[in-house]
Each structure stands twice: as structure tokens, then as C-alpha cells.
Amino acid sequence: MFKSLFKPLNPPIKDWAGKRVWIVGASSGIGAALAIALLDLGAKVAVSARRADRLNELVDSHPDGKNAIVIPFDVTDSDAWSQAVDEVVAHLGELDLVVLGAARYDPQHAWNLNMDEVRASYELNVISMYEAVKHLVPRLLTQRHGGLAIIGSISGYTGLPRAVVYGATKSALQNFTETLYFELEPKGLGVYLISPGFVKTPMTAKNDFEMPGLMTPAQAAQAIISGMARGQFEIRFPRGFANGLRWVSRLPYRWRFPLLHRATKQ
Numbered sequence: 001m002f003k004s005l006f007k008p009l010n011p012p013i014k015d016w017a018g019k020r021v022w023i024v025g026a027s028s029g030i031g032a033a034l035a036i037a038l039l040d041l042g043a044k045v046a047v048s049a050r051r052a053d054r055l056n057e058l059v060d061s062h063p064d065g066k067n068a069i070v071i072p073f074d075v076t077d078s079d080a081w082s083q084a085v086d087e088v089v090a091h092l093g094e095l096d097l098v099v100l101g102a103a104r105y106d107p108q109h110a111w112n113l114n115m116d117e118v119r120a121s122y123e124l125n126v127i128s129m130y131e132a133v134k135h136l137v138p139r140l141l142t143q144r145h146g147g148l149a150i151i152g153s154i155s156g157y158t159g160l161p162r163a164v165v166y167g168a169t170k171s172a173l174q175n176f177t178e179t180l181y182f183e184l185e186p187k188g189l190g191v192y193l194i195s196p197g198f199v200k201t202p203m204t205a206k207n208d209f210e211m212p213g214l215m216t217p218a219q220a221a222q223a224i225i226s227g228m229a230r231g232q233f234e235i236r237f238p239r240g241f242a243n244g245l246r247w248v249s250r251l252p253y254r255w256r257f258p259l260l261h262r263a264t265k266q
Helices: 029-040 051-061 078-092 117-142 168-187 217-229 239-249 255-266
Strands: 018-022 044-049 068-070 096-102 147-151 190-196 232-237
Touching: 018 029, 018 078, 029 044, 029 051, 029 217, 044 051, 044 078, 051 068, 078 117, 096 117, 117 147, 117 168, 147 168, 147 217, 168 190, 190 217, 217 232, 232 239, 239 255
Parallel strands: 018 044, 018 096, 044 068, 096 147, 147 190, 190 232
Antiparallel strands: none
């Protein structure tokens, strides 16, 4: 019994050679860097996002670009999912891992909400994940192997300034992914929650404040690969800052709120 408490929550992935991976949200940032890193390790990779030009640049610039395919589509388009899944499966066959990372970030305060941006954020950050699961999980269950990785954020741990929309969507994804693990792990599928801190991407370029532990996308990709090699459920990084915020999020509210106000100067 005690031995089972310390075994990996997911099957460790240590050898990527020949693995078939689909990365959704691969036109920039973490998704693009992860695609490059996995191609370097010998994986066969499908990359998706709305912008076909960015995806083609990514594939054409890589020495092993022949092992990648470009499947552009809009993840908020419910009808587009079925065709995209069929195309990826037609090219790669069975899937070993699907990484879902399409997202948007619009810094907002509660006293000046833009409801168009609120709706667009939930549509992309949350609803598109349900679309993905609806179309992918039946196929993965038929395979009897494979996994889903969902890119959330440590901003989902607790309420933070300017994250009244983004943080709430990522908090929803944390619960969503935990439930997926609860339901799918007994059926033989891997489920990973990826929780980045600040990563230098077009999204974080919108921030005008100091970002503790800021990482490059390449560093984030290596953290994800290392976490999967250990079979982790939640892969959070950078470790010090992410673990610190996780600890703060577990404190009683009367301690947590003053600490966060002091740390963020808000």
C-alpha cells in the first residue's frame, strides 16, 4: 500500500523517439518551443493553431521538419475539431500524447471589465478544452493508451491582480484536469496538468510589472519534458516561485490576502 503512494501518477515518458504528439496552440510561446524540443528528441509532431504561416515557419526551420505536419484550425470552432482530429490521425495514426495549450490573456480589473474579452477568454481558454476532450477521449479510449496534457497556469491557484478573467479560466482548468485524471487514469490514459509561472511569450509581454522567475519558452519546454519523464500529474515551474505560490494558496484567507497584497503591492 505504502509503495503505491510513491509511484508516479502517470506512466513516465523517457524516450520520445517515434512518439506521436499533437500540440494545439503551437504557433508561439510554450507550444512552439515544446514542438521544437520534441522534434529534437525524435518525436513525430502535429502542430495546430489558427495561423498557418507561423506553423509552417516553425516546421520549415527545423532540420527534422519532415517529422512534423501542420494542421491549422480555430479551436473555438466546434465543427473544425472533428476534421482536425481526423487529419491528425490520418497522418500520425494512434496518438501517444495531445498537448492542449491554446489560450489568451487580457489583463483586467474588476472595475473596468471588457465583456467581449471575458467571453472570448472563456471560449478559448475553457470551452475549447471541452471540445478537445469531446473529440479526443473516445479515440484514446479505443486505443487503450495515450495521454492528454492541459496547459493551465499557477495564476489559477489563487486570486491575483489583473487576473480576474485569466486566473479564473485557469482555475477552472485545474479542476477540469483533476477530474479528467480521476476518470481517465483508471482506464489507462495519462493526464497531465502543466502549470507555468511567468514565461517570456507574447501574452506576458502585456505585463508592465516585474515577473519573478521569468523563464524562456525553451526552458519551459524542458521543464515539461522533465516532468513527464518523472510521470508527474502536475508539472509546475519555475519550481521555487510556483511552489511558493502553491503554499500561499493553501493558507487561511486572513493570512493569504495580506501576504499577497504585500507581495504584489496592490
